[in-house]
Amino acid sequence: MRITILIAIFLTSLFAQGQMDRSDRDEIKVRKERMEQLKNQHQSTMIGIQTDYLNLSVEQAEQFFPMQKEYRNEVNEVQKKFRKKVASLRMKTKDAAKFDVDKAIKLQKEMKDQLAVLEADFLRKTTNVLSNEQRTKLVFQQERLKSQMSKRVFDDRPEMSKKRDFDRTKKRK
Numbered sequence: 001m002r003i004t005i006l007i008a009i010f011l012t013s014l015f016a017q018g019q020m021d022r023s024d025r026d027e028i029k030v031r032k033e034r035m036e037q038l039k040n041q042h043q044s045t046m047i048g049i050q051t052d053y054l055n056l057s058v059e060q061a062e063q064f065f066p067m068q069k070e071y072r073n074e075v076n077e078v079q080k081k082f083r084k085k086v087a088s089l090r091m092k093t094k095d096a097a098k099f100d101v102d103k104a105i106k107l108q109k110e111m112k113d114q115l116a117v118l119e120a121d122f123l124r125k126t127t128n129v130l131s132n133e134q135r136t137k138l139v140f141q142q143e144r145l146k147s148q149m150s151k152r153v154f155d156d157r158p159e160m161s162k163k164r165d166f167d168r169t170k171k172r173k
Contacts, residue, residue: 053141054134063129071122075115082111 051061085107093099126135 002136047076050141053144054130054137056130056134060129060134067125067129071118074118078111078114078118082107 047061047065050056054060054064086104089100089104089107117145121137123139129157130138
């Protein structure tokens with residue numbers, strides 16, 4: 001009788017564990033699908049913003065966005081390699097004081113150099129697709145977007161702008 005009860009408890013716990021594992025897998029699947037939806041939504045929004053900002057024709061957009069996607073994929077690959085190398089450096093060193101900062105700086109410089117080359121190549125490729133005015137806008141687009149985002153943050157949080165109530169043009173006494 002005792003053995004039967006123990007077996008029943010054991011089998012019940014196995015079944016419950018299997019159900020939890022299945023529910024965890026389902027939750028992970030739902031999260032991945034949601035992340036993919038958000039990623040696609042973000043890409044669509046960015047395409048719309050860029051199309052308006054650069055004033056792209058349909059023909060230009062059909063040529064430009066695949067080029068940009070290829071460029072972004074290359075950038076992501078370079079960044080992923082950098083993260084792996086830095087993670088490897090961290091794994092080798094248990095103590096933060098022994099972390100090879102100079103090596104990490106060198107790796108970061110290499111990554112930024114590679115990104116600069118990729119960006120220059122991408123911008124050169126746009127010569128046949130975009131006008132000079134559009135290419136100029138494209139070069140400064142990132143700075144413009146960052147500026148707009150910081151403006152939105154301060155517009156959304158007026159208490160932050162009050163804390164920074166100073167005028168740089170005024171002379172200090």
